[in-house]
Amino acid sequence: MNSSSNHANTLKKIIDSDSLLLSIGDVANAIDVSTRQLRYWEKKGYIKSKISKSGQRKYTYFTLLQAGDIAGYINEGYTLASAAEKTANNARIMKRLRQFLQTRFDNGYEIEGGYEIDLGEIKDVDAEQHLHIDLMEDGESFFQIKKKDK
DNA sequence: GTTCTGACA
DNA sequence: TGTCAGAA
Incomplete structure (x- = not known):
């Protein structure tokens, strides 16, 4: 692997939110919601998590952002269901944007x-x-x- | 110490 | 939703 592709890989990792796994406590603390809410939202299918070998939930940074998005709408007065729906729509756009960034960053260089x-x-x-x-x-x-x- | 599930004021 | 129990 040459230094050029290595550079591109580093850039990809920076915008790849799936490589960072957080505990439910980390997420709850970061966006100021209870672990109880996080588990409930997951049971309702509003957010997802991976289960570790020891049976504990692990969230991607992307999911942290999604949960924070939901919390934000709830604080604005939306019901959990509508907050989750809005977040799901935002997520489609963000997933697409991230996909764009990940593919296009290959062709970057310093000027x-x-x-x-x-x-x-x-x-x-x-x-x-x-x-x-x-x-x-x-x-x-x-x-x-x-x-x-x- | 943290997280998990189920249950209940 | 909060909180407590009992286990991992």
Whole structure:
């Protein structure tokens, strides 16, 4: 494995939330809900968990975010059922966005003052012309259309 | 010490 | 939902 692909793998891991497993206590503490609620939400099918060898629940960072999302809606006055429904819809978008990030981050490289990612071909446009996004250190970001070769 | 399931004020 | 029990 060369240093380039290793770099890409590191970036993937950073945005891969499935590699971090948290205990029910960690999640409850982080989003300020009871372990009782977490187990109940899971029984209702609103969140998921993996069961360890010792029979204990393990949550991904993604699930922590989902549970926090549900808790947030509940605090805004929504019922558990509607809060879970809203969260499920948000999750579909986030899953898709994460999938996008994981695949596109392969084509990233450093540039002066930031990082640039080749987002690939643009539908109905010359295949040589790729869309790029530049993420600058100062927080700015912008798109560019230019030849695929860096 | 933490988590699990089931049950009950 | 909180909390307690009894076990892992």
